[in-house]
Amino acid sequence: MLTDRHVAAAAGHSLPGLVASLAGLDVAVVLREKDLPRAERAALGREVAAAARGARVLLIVASSAELALELGAAGVHLAAADAPASCGVVGRSCHDARELELATAGGVDYVTLSPVFPTPTKPGHGPALGLAGLERLALGTHLPVYALGGIEPGRAAACRGAGAHGVALLGAAMRAPAPAQVIAEILEELRQ
Numbered sequence: 001m002l003t004d005r006h007v008a009a010a011a012g013h014s015l016p017g018l019v020a021s022l023a024g025l026d027v028a029v030v031l032r033e034k035d036l037p038r039a040e041r042a043a044l045g046r047e048v049a050a051a052a053r054g055a056r057v058l059l060i061v062a063s064s065a066e067l068a069l070e071l072g073a074a075g076v077h078l079a080a081a082d083a084p085a086s087c088g089v090v091g092r093s094c095h096d097a098r099e100l101e102l103a104t105a106g107g108v109d110y111v112t113l114s115p116v117f118p119t120p121t122k123p124g125h126g127p128a129l130g131l132a133g134l135e136r137l138a139l140g141t142h143l144p145v146y147a148l149g150g151i152e153p154g155r156a157a158a159c160r161g162a163g164a165h166g167v168a169l170l171g172a173a174m175r176a177p178a179p180a181q182v183i184a185e186i187l188e189e190l191r192q
Contacts, residue, residue: 001183002030002062002148005044007174015044018173019051021180026187028058030077030091030168038067045071060089078108093148097137104141112168113137115149116159119171131162138163153185160190 001022005015019029031048033041045061049071052059060075061068065087068076075089080099082092084106091110092103103111115128128149129137138145144165151159152172159167167186173179 001027001173001179002168002170003032003048004170004174005033007171011175011177013174013179016047016051018179019048019057020055021178022057022183023055025057025180025183027183028060028074030060030062031071031073032062034063042067042070049073060091075109077112091146094137097140100137100141104143108143110144110146110165111141112146112148113164114147114168116147117150117155119150131158134159134164135162151186153182153189156186156189157192166190 003015008015008018029052031045033044036044045067049059059071059073060077061071061073062077063079063082065076065085068087073088075091076085076087077091078085078093080093080095090108091112092106092108094100094103094111094113100111100113113129113134116130116134118128134147145163146166146168147159147164148168151167151169156167167190169186173182176182
């Protein structure tokens with residue numbers, strides 16, 4: 001699950017509270033919030049990291065190996081244009097074959113491919129890959145691929161069938177009255 005404090009707040013959630021609600025779920029949380037000044041992002045990150053430890057969920061920090069180390073996170077998730085980093089688990093966002101090729105050669109542990117479906121969280125990003133595009137790209141790498149963009153219950157199994165190792169979501173969880181319930185539904189769909 002990727003974070004967006006604005007979307008979460010609009011649904012009545014704080015990020016630390018939302019992360020704490022994920023206890024018992026096999027999930028990783030990617031702390032984004034890259035628009036915040038460094039000190040504010042670090043302060044929020046400390047709260048989210050404490051909630052993640054309490055919930056026993058994996059924490060990954062977007063685009064800052066330095067902050068990931070400071071927070072004791074499991075790793076870093078890099079944007080497509082970010083410089084390489086070494087910090088525990090390293091993932092990278094990819095949107096096309098060229099970015100995936102660079103990520104595959106760049107020594108990352110996993111990639112996200114997006115947007116698979118149109119998403120209101122990132123309007124204007126795309127066009128959406130669709131399941132056929134996801135499958136074509138997933139076949140082009142040995143890395144675990146996580147489908148991202150428009151992921152909600154009822155779509156996860158199709159992404160798995162198209163070659164994704166798993167899924168990543170933002171809006172479906174952040175907007176939900178009960179985010180943990182949505183994630184549990186998706187995890188159950190992936191297990192079947």
